[in-house]
Amino acid sequence: MKLNELTAHELLDLLKEKKTTPREILDAVLARIQATDAQIRAYVRLRSNAAAQEFSNGSATPIPIGIKDNICVTGEPATCCSRILEGFKPPYDATVIQKLKESGAYLIGSTNMDEFAFGSSTENSCYGPTRNPWNKDCVPGGSSGGSAAAVAAREAIWALGSDTGGSIRQPASFCGVVGLKPTYGRVSRYGLIAFASSLDQIGPITRDVEDCALLLGIIAGYDERDSTSADLPVPDYTRALVNDVKGLKIGIPGEYFVEGIDPQVRAAIGAAIEVLKQRGATFHEISLPHTEYAIAAYYIVATAEASSNLARYDGVQYGLRRQPAGTRKTPLVDMYEETRDAGLGNEAKRRIMLGTYSLSSGYYDDYYLKGLKVRTLIKQDFDKAFLKLDAIITPTAPTTAFKIGEKADNPLSMYLSDVYTISANLSGIPAISIPCGFSKERLPIGLQILAKPFDEAMLFRIAYTYEQNTPWHKERVSL
C-alpha cells in the first residue's frame, strides 16, 4: 500500500519502526496530488517551498497536512478563496499552525473552501468548485470541502477545517471521512480568518477516529491570544479510544428525523444505532424543542457577525484595491464600493447585507436580539438533555452529496443542508461526523454525535466503538 493511503497513526508506527521517513511520506502525498488533484481541485495552492522542506530528526508528528485557506501561515497567501484577499500574506502563524509546526507537521498547501466559509458546497470559491472524490459530478460539501476532499482522495493524510455551522462535519459526511467541530473555546481561533467569531472553531478532518483524537490533541488548548479560548487542560484523547459503549445513554432527538430527510440516510442512522445498541449503549427518544428555530437564529447571528468581520476588507491596507476611473461620490467612497463590489462574491454580498440589516437601528431588537435569545433557548435544550444523557446521535446532513450547480440558485435550500449541524455551533457543544454507510449511488452518509461541552472524549469513545464494529472507514475512492 502506498504511504499516502495510510492514516497518521499507521504512519507514526512505521516511522517509529524506522520503516519509512517523513520525506517518503511527503513525496507520496505530493505524487498523489500531482496525479489526482487536477480532477478534484481540493487544493487552491501548494506551499511554495515544498521541495526544500527539511525534516528535523525526532519530530513528534511529521505528517503532511492540508490547511483550509482561511488559516494564517507566515508568509503564505491566505485568501479565504476570495478575490478581495488577493495578495495578502499574513506575517504571522495561527496558533494551530504554530502547534503543528512544533509537532513537525508538513503543511502541504491551502485547501479550497466557500468564500469566507459562506456555503455548504465549496462552489462559492473564487478558484472554482472542488469535486467530490466519490462522484466528481457532486459537491464535496462545504465550506471545508477542499480539506474533506483532500483527505478522502488521499491527497492529504489529514487536514484542518473550520466549522461555523457545519463546515467541517457536512463535508466530512459528504466525503466519507471523520470531521470534528470541537467545543467552542477548545481550539484557539487566533489566526483563523473570522466568519462569525462566536461560532467559528477550527477542527480536524481525518480518515479515522484515532487520527481525529491525535490531531485534536495537537491543536487544542488555551491560548492567551484568544480571549474566548478555554483555560482548561487538554486530556490525552487517545485514552478515550476504547471499544466500549456499555451503559452509555444516547439520545435521539425526534425533531431531527422529520420530513426532508433522505430515506437512505434515515436507514443508515437506524442501522448505526443498532450497532451501538448491540455494544451496550441505551437509546432514548428526546426532544430538542427549539430545533426548528435554529436555522433562522443562526443566519441572523452568523451574518451579523460576518457583516462586521468583513468590514476590514476595504482596499486600504491589504488585498484587492479598485478605484473607478471617474469620481462618482468621493474618491474614498468610490474605492470602498468598487473594491468590495469587485472583490466579494454574491454569497458574501448577500450575507453582508443580511447581517447589516439585522444589526441596523430599528431592526436590532426584532432580529439580532431575538436571534441571541433563540440561541440561549437552543443551548438550554442541550443542557437539559445532557443532564440525563452522555451523547446525542443524529444524521450529519439530511442528504448525501448533491450535484454541482443543483442548489447554486437556491440559497435557502443550500442553507437547509446545515439543519442538523448548526445547533452545535449555536450552543457551543462538540460534535463529530463519522462515516456510517453509503447510498445506493455509492455516496457516503455521515453520522453525527454530539456531547457536553469539553467532552470530546465521549465523542471519540462512541465514534471509535462504532468504527471498530463497522467497515465504512476502510472504503476507498477510486480515482
Add this chain to the structure above:
Amino acid sequence: MSQTVQQKYETVIGLEVHLQLSTRTKIFCGCANVFGREPNTQTCPVCLGLPGTLPVLNKMALEYALKIAIALDCQINSVIKFDRKNYYYPDLPKGYQISQYDKPVAYDGHVWMTGADGQERKINIKRAHLEEDAGKLIHDERANCSLVDYNRTGTPLLEIVSEPELRSPQEAYDYLQALKLTLEYLRVSDCDMEKGSLRCDANVSIREAGAKTFGTKTELKNMNSFKAVRTALEFEEKRQREAAASGGRVIQETRLWSEEKGITIAMRSKEEAHDYRYFPEPDLVPFDIDEALIEELRRSIPELPRQKFERFTGEYRLSGYDARIIVADQHIAHFFEACAKLYADTKKICNWLNGPLLQELNARKMGFSGIKITPEDLIAIMRKVDQSELSNLAAKETLKQVLDTGKDVASVIRDAGLAQVSDSPALEGIVDELIHEHQTVVGQIREGKASAIGFLVGQAMRKSQGKANPKMIGEIIQRKLSGKSNA
C-alpha cells in the same frame, strides 16, 4: 447681541472627553503606547486589524479606567463588556471600533468644579467607557493623497461623558480644568490637548430660560485646546441664539471648529449620521469586576485636589486663594508640603511659591515638574532673608540662579557675591557718600521729612548693587542726620 436675547435664552452644554490612558502598552495588543514615533513603527498584526487576529484586553487599561471611575465617584458595573461600533474610515483598520455600549466601566459619577465666582458646583458624569483609539490620517496636498499612520491605533481611550448640566462656555472650561486636574493627580494620562491625549467634543443647545425640555443640539468637534473649547462654544452659543432670535431654527448636525477662521462649520446632518450597528464584541468575553480589585485600586488613589484643598486650608491655614493655586498643580502641592515641614510660616511659603517662583517659571515657560530647585533651597533662601543675610532683591536673584544652574544656595550666593552687606564701616562709607551727594534731600530729612530717608536707602541699595542691608542703612542715616553722630 441685545440684552434681551442674552436673558431670554439659556445655554445647555454637555462634554464628551476622550482621554488617552498612559498605559505601557496598547489596549488590545502588546505594542508600546508611545507618542511621536516614526509613522507605522508601533504596530503589530493585532492593532493593524489583520485578518485572523484577536484582541486581548490590557488589564492596566481597565485598572486605569476603574481608578478614574473611583476618583469621579462613579458607580462601577459588576460585569462589563465590549461592543463593536461599525463604521468605515481609513484610520479604522477593522471597519469597527471596539468600544462599550450598554455595559460601560462606569456611570453616574460627578466632578466638583469651582466657578469664576468661587462657588463650588457638582457636574454629574453620565458614563465612562473604554475604547480603542483610531489611527491618524495625514493629507499630502502635493501628492494629492492621504496616508495613514497606525501608531495611535489601539491606544486606550476612556470616554467620559458629562450630563448636559453646563450652562455657559466658561463653565464648560472650568469643568474641563477641574476634570483634568483630577486626572493629572491620578497619573493616568498626559491630559495634553495639544498632543491629543485629551480631546473634547461638545454638545450644545439653547432653550428659553426656565424651559424644562432641551433644544436641538449641535455637536462640536475639532477643538484642540481648552481655550478653543471655550471660544468655539461662545461662537456656537451666539450663532444659535441669533438664529433663534431672528426666527430661524437650529438643525441637529455635527459642526467642526475652525481655529483659523474662528467659526464652526457644518460637517454632517442628522440624516447623514452613521448607524453604528453596535453589537457585543464576540472576540472578547464579558469581564467580572471584582470588589477586591476595586478596593485595591481605591487604596492606590492619591489624595485628590478637592481633599488636598480642604486639608491645606485647614491644616496649613492657607487662604482659599493660595490653596487653589498650590493645589492646581500636584508638583507645587508636593513642593509646598515639603517646604511646610521645614518652615512654619506657611503664608510666607505661599508668597514665595505663588510669587517669585511661579513668575520665574512662567518667564521660562517651564512647568513645575523636574525643576532644579529643591524645597530645602527655597527655605534656605527664605531663612537668609529672615537673618538679614540676603536682601529681598538678592534673594530673588539667588532663586533665579539656583533655578538656572541647580547649584546649592550657599555657592550661588558666594559665587555671585549676593550676600547682604551688614558690615558697619562699609555701610557707613556708603551713607557718607550719599549725604555728600544729596544735600537737598539731607536738608529735607533734617527738617523732619521722614519719607525722604527712603530715597536715600534706595540710592544706597543701588550703590551696593542690592547687597546693602536696607535696615542698617536706614539706621545709619537716621543716626548720622539726627545729630547724635560723633562724626
